[in-house]
Amino acid sequence: MWIFDTTDGDARLLRFRSGHSAPPLCIRMLEVSNFDRFYGNGRYILSAGQDRAFRLFSIIQEQQSRELSQRHVTKRAKKLRTREEEIKLKPVITFDFAEIRERDWCNVVTCHMDTPQAYVWRLQNFVIGEHILSPSADIQTPIKAYSLKRACAISACGNFAILGTNGGWIERFNLQSGISRGTYVDISESRQYAHDGEVVGIACDATNSSMISAGYNGDIKVNNVKKLYLLCSIGLLATVAEDMVIRLYDVVALRMVRKFEGHNDRITDLCFSDDGKWLLSSSMDGTLRVWDVILAKQIDAISVGIPITALSLSPLMDVLVTSHVDQNGIYLWVNQAMFSGVSKMDSYALGSQVRSVEMPTVASNGGANKEETLSAENVDAIHNAYTIPQLDKQMPNLITLSLLPRSQWQSLTNLDIIKVRNKPIEPPKKPEKAPFFLPSVPTLSGQILFEPNSEGTAGKDKENMKNKKGMPLSSHFILLLNSCAETKNFSAFTDYIKGLSPSDLDLELRILQIVDEDNLEKLDQRQPELQSIGILLDYLIHELSSRNNFELIQAVIKLFLKIHGETLRHHSLLQEKAKRLLEVQSTVWQRIDKMFQSARCMVTFLSNSQF
Known part of the structure; x- marks a missing residue:
């Protein structure tokens, strides 16, 4: 230059x-x-x-x-x-x-x-x-x-x-x-x-x-x-x-x-x-x-x-x-x-x-242009030639953690304690005197619009709840669970529950709960809830068998059994799946506990050795 x-x-x-x-x-x-x-x-x-x-x-x-x-x-x-x-x-x-x-x-x-x-x-x-x-x-x-x-x-x-x-x-x-x-x-x-x-x-x-x-x-x-x-x-x-x-x-x-x-x-x-x-x-x-x-x-x-x-x-x-x-x-x-x-x-x-x-060769401008105009087949061939084979992230005989914050899965196991701790000591008190001005809602037209009566809306909500009673379950949680069960691939469902907060996951599990304790003998009439609970048991068995997201699945199992324990006890098909879940849980934990014991023995031996 x-x-x-x-x-x-x-x-x-x-x-x-x-x-x-x-x-x-x-x-x-x-x-x-x-x-x-x-x-x-x-x-x-x-x-x-x-x-x-x-x-x-x-x-x-x-x-x-x-x-x-x-x-x-x-x-x-x-x-x-x-x-x-x-x-x-x-x-x-x-x-x-x-x-x-x-x-x-x-x-x-x-x-x-x-x-x-x-x-x-x-x-x-x-x-x-x-x-x-x-x-x-x-x-x-x-x-x-x-x-x-x-x-x-x-x-x-x-x-x-x-x-x-x-x-x-x-x-x-x-x-x-x-x-x-x-x-x-x-x-x-x-x-x-x-x-x-x-x-x-x-x-x-x-x-x-x-x-x-x-x-x-x-x-x-x-x-x-x-x-x-x-x-x-x-x-x-x-x-x-x-x-x-x-x-x-x-x-x-x-x-x-x-x-x-x-x-x-x-x-x-x-x-x-x-x-x-x-x-x-x-x-x-x-x-x-x-x-x-x-x-x-x-x-x-x-x-x-x-x-x-x-x-x-x-x-x-x-x-x-x-x-x-x-x-x-x-x-x-x-x-x-x-x-x-x-x-x-x-x-x-x-x-x-x-x-x-x-x-590598040093090409002129013309040669460089020719190299840039590669066909899609050549590009795919080059990409495949240099693609690194994807290895399984799961190591044999070991477990994989979800890497979620500890507070997220620990809150699932202690959710009742957290709710009791966050419960207010006294209910909110009403003001002694009514306000001088009537409550109103601002509007774009400038007309005065008074707030509706809370008692009336509460009554309407109760009526709506009564009308919705008995409707089939159709939340995103259940729809995604059913679709993953059909494809036998629960990775999308696992990612979904990872993004839920402890309170939201607790709510989704309680939606499936059968609360009519007087008619537990008539469980066969509650097919949608029972089917969803059975699929959820299949999901837990699958995740335990693959040993993925171990600490999160343990917390979900504890919360699931706390909510649906009585339902499992009164239904034979759910009992068989629960036994299968217990067998898988015992097998996986025995293998992990054996490794823990070996590590403890080695640490104890080295701690007592005289160097």
């Missing part, structure tokens, strides 16, 4: 977006830092590409992505009349990052292609550092790094950078001053060097007590095959050799603890998850595999088509970034196990099973 705000009318560069113009060589997601505005819990990516650029990418805001400065590259290129790429340092082949001393001095060290020196960077200021780490004169050979990197490392304390070279020497430098602090020597070798051959990997443990290095000839020295990656927090060392087998070593016990086989071509990169449970590996066969370190088996394998050259998993384990052969972009992958809400561990590929995943 250019802006024309100069006095002579020339354009000035205002904002721009840029990325790698050549495929990246190595990438790494930054870990949790004290400066969240810089690193933000793994939301930033450090990337080094073949275009000689060292970049910091933000996966949240593209405006925060930038290239780390190599000090006046544009000015020097204009002065020498050459391209900026020729002024920059050679491509970075490996780098390491530490966050512990980022406020004090440089916290990134990079090794460059065919260059004996290493360079330091101050990530807080996004600029190259003032020191150049130059090995001693007698050991100046280019620093070696294979596709699995780690020919340089920063100590856990953040004070030292350790470099390995083609000649087999390993030298330590102080990051604050850039001065050499000695070399590592293996006295068992004929010459005074660390390895008899090229150094291909270096790593430091979390306590600074040991430094592990790997040589090209296959030896691991000082508590260390050809390539390696160290997870400092748990002391596991993952190594890869030319036999395409991943081996895990315990740094403390100094022995191999795991062995993973499955790749069919050269392994390009390894990455541990932050908790140390997963190990991710990529290979030139185009596959990305996820290994479970604890279970010692593969839990996922995908084929992306284009081989992965580098990968890095965020500290939160939610995003994976990868770079690919002949691809300038950095690809982000989402961990479905964290965002789907349903664990798919059982559906992960095992052994030689590999899932094929298409790489």
